[in-house]
Structures are given as C-alpha cells and as structure tokens.
Amino acid sequence: xxxxxxxxxxxxxxxxxxxxxxxxxxxxxxxxxxxxxxxxxxxxxxxxxxxxxxxxxxxxxxxxxxxxxxxxxxxxxxxxxxxxxxxxxxxxxxxxxxxxxxxxxxxxxxxxxxxxxxxxxxxxxxxxxxxxxxxxxxxxxxxxxxxxxxxxxxxxxxxxxxxxxxxxxxxxxxxxxxxxxxxxxxxxxxxxxxxxxxxxx
Amino acid sequence: xxxxxxxxxxxxxxxxxxxxxxxxxxxxxxxxxxxxxxxxxxxxxxxxxxxxxxxxxxxxxxxxxxxxxxxxxxxxxxxxxxxxxxxxxxxxxxxxxxxxxxxxxxxxxxxxxxxxxxxxxxxxxxxxxxxxxxxxxxxxxxxx
Numbered sequence: 001x002x003x004x005x006x007x008x009x010x011x012x013x014x015x016x017x018x019x020x021x022x023x024x025x026x027x028x029x030x031x032x033x034x035x036x037x038x039x040x041x042x043x044x045x046x047x048x049x050x051x052x053x054x055x056x057x058x059x060x061x062x063x064x065x066x067x068x069x070x071x072x073x074x075x076x077x078x079x080x081x082x083x084x085x086x087x088x089x090x091x092x093x094x095x096x097x098x099x100x101x102x103x104x105x106x107x108x109x110x111x112x113x114x115x116x117x118x119x120x121x122x123x124x125x126x127x128x129x130x131x132x133x134x135x136x137x138x139x140x141x142x143x144x145x146x147x148x149x150x151x152x153x154x155x156x157x158x159x160x161x162x163x164x165x166x167x168x169x170x171x172x173x174x175x176x177x178x179x180x181x182x183x184x185x186x187x188x189x190x191x192x193x194x195x196x197x198x199x200x201x
Numbered sequence: 202x203x204x205x206x207x208x209x210x211x212x213x214x215x216x217x218x219x220x221x222x223x224x225x226x227x228x229x230x231x232x233x234x235x236x237x238x239x240x241x242x243x244x245x246x247x248x249x250x251x252x253x254x255x256x257x258x259x260x261x262x263x264x265x266x267x268x269x270x271x272x273x274x275x276x277x278x279x280x281x282x283x284x285x286x287x288x289x290x291x292x293x294x295x296x297x298x299x300x301x302x303x304x305x306x307x308x309x310x311x312x313x314x315x316x317x318x319x320x321x322x323x324x325x326x327x328x329x330x331x332x333x334x335x336x337x338x339x340x341x342x343x344x345x
Binding site: 046139 | 245247249285286289320321322323324
C-alpha cells in the first residue's frame with residue numbers, strides 16, 4: 001500500500017483537489033490502470049464535513065475525528081493506517097489532514113510506528129497567502145518544508161506578481177519540492193496527478 | 202404486582218446536586234437532547250467549535266438562510282480582527298417513506314418535510330473562545 005499525505009492550511013482547497021485526484025486514481029479511462037483507493041479524513045473537531053462529500057461521490061472513506069493526526073491522534077492514525085492496509089488492501093491510502101496538522105510529523109509517525117513510507121503533497125492558498133504569511137508563519141512553513149510536492153492552488157484568484165512572490169517564498173521554505181500552480185476550478189492535467197503520486201513516466 | 206423488596210432504594214428523588222459536568226442520567230439526557238448541541242476547545246492557537254442542529258423544514262429555504270447567516274458570521278469575525286481557518290456546514294437530509302400491509306395491499310406514506318441534521322465545524326484564530334461561541338449561538342437562534 002502506498003501512502004499520500006495531503007496537507008496544507010485550512011481552506012486551501014485540499015478537499016476540492018482530492019475529489020479530482022481520487023477520481024483520476026479510481027477511473028481507468030484517464031490512465032493506464034485504476035487504483036483501489038481509501039481516503040482517511042482527519043478533522044480536529046467532533047463533526048466531519050468533508051468526509052460526507054467524499055463518501056457521497058462514491059469514494060471509500062474512513063474517519064479520524066476529534067483530534068489532530070500529527071499529535072493528539074498520532075497513535076490512532078498509525079493504527080488506522082495499519083488497519084486499512086490489512087483489511088482493505090488498497091493500492092493507495094490518501095490521508096487528508098486537518099489544516100492545522102504538520103504533515104512531516106504524520107510521515108515520521110507512520111515510518112517510525114509501522115515502517116510505512118509516505119509522500120507529502122502540500123496545498124497552499126494563493127488567495128490568502130499574503131494575509132496569512134506572517135500570523136501563520138510557523139504552520140505554513142512547517143507544512144511546506146518537507147513536502148515532496150507543493151501545489152499553489154486558487155491561482156485564478158491571484159495576480160502573476162503575487163504568485164511569483166509566493167513561489168519564491170515557498171522555495172525558501174523548501175528547496176527540493178516540485179512547485180506547481182493549480183486551480184481546482186479547472187480539470188487538473190493528469191500529468192500533475194502523476195507528479196503528485198510520484199508515478200511520472 | 203411485583204413483590205420485590207424496596208429496602209435500600211431511594212424513591213424520594215435524586216440524592217445529589219447537579220453541578221457542571223454532572224453525568225447522572227437526568228443531566229446526560231438534557232445535554233444529549235440540547236438543540237443545537239455545541240462544543241468547543243482550543244488547539245494550537247485556534248478556537249475549534251463543533252455543532253449539530255436538528256430541524257424539519259424545506260431544505261432549500263434552510264440553505265438560503267444558512268448562507269446568509271454564515272456570511273454574517275464571517276463578516277463579524279473579520280470585523281473583529283479574527284482569521285477564519287474555515288467555517289463549514291453540512292446538511293444531512295432525510296425523507297421518510299413508510300410501507301405498510303395489514304391485509305393484502307401495501308400502502309405507502311411519505312414525509313412532507315425532510316428531517317435535517319446540520320453539522321457545523323468552525324476553526325478560527327484570534328477570536329476569544331467565548332466570543333466565537335456567542336456568535337455561533339446567535340447564528341443558531343436566528344436559524345430557528
């Protein structure tokens with residue numbers, strides 16, 4: 001089972017992108033093969049919202065609510081991932097984190113707990129970056145610094161200057177990640193999903 | 202009539218006072234049946250509020266009113282210097298259909314108005330917890 005950790009700040013568009021990504025992964029008409037995918041939704045609150053939307057669109061969703069998977073629910077996260085691997089045998093587990101989570105901590109927990117390797121895709125919000133950059137500095141940097149790939153989302157709501165500035169700031173946070181611009185309003189090119197999954201040809 | 206022995210039973214009512222967090226059956230029943238039920242906590246500088254609200258009304262009308270009230274809530278938070286992580290709501294809409302047979306023929310009845318559960322999740326920064334809770338409670342009062 002391969003694991004993708006989909007992180008990024010609140011409201012950055014993780015779920016909107018995940019809907020497209022999951023459709024790409026499970027639909028063989030757009031790729032050479034379809035994957036069996038389980039989505040693990042983490043919410044810090046008691047109520048789940050996004051899981052209902054994902055489930056209503058036909059995806060296989062497990063929940064981890066009432067805490068953060070990178071800290072307060074770290075044990076439960078590892079147990080859930082191991083349980084999903086054993087019971088469902090999916091090709092991919094996609095963990096959509098809460099917007100408060102540090103994806104690298106989840107990656108470390110999975111590796112240390114059950115020797116499970118994972119990729120990190122961090123979604124960032126071009127429309128709010130300049131407003132959040134300073135007050136949410138620690139969290140934004142923590143979410144970007146070990147990402148394998150960073151998506152600058154909502155590019156339709158930002159100017160070219162703002163996008164270039166944002167890209168430069170993200171590059172300072174993470175010198176190795178691929179940084180790709182997206183807008184979840186459009187159909188994302190399958191080559192971007194291949195990069196997200198790390199399965200480019 | 203039962204002949205069991207009553208000695209040792211307190212039939213005069215509760216023998217304890219109901220303080221905050223009392224978990225006796227009466228208090229638990231009251232909490233579980235509050236509408237809306239709202240809870241909150243703080244994490245990493247964010248105030249996190251979860252709420253659940255039950256109603257029976259036209260779903261479209263509820264959606265329109267909810268949209269207005271969420272925008273009003275967002276506006277209040279922004280005006281007070283808060284940063285909204287996200288405020289999300291979902292509507293679980295249930296319509297009941299009943300099928301019944303007593304002799305030979307099945308009769309079918311449908312509910313006229315759906316039973317709706319509204320779930321709310323709010324994560325907000327830089328707003329005191331009590332203030333955010335007050336705003337959200339006001340929102341539900343306006344929704345009722």
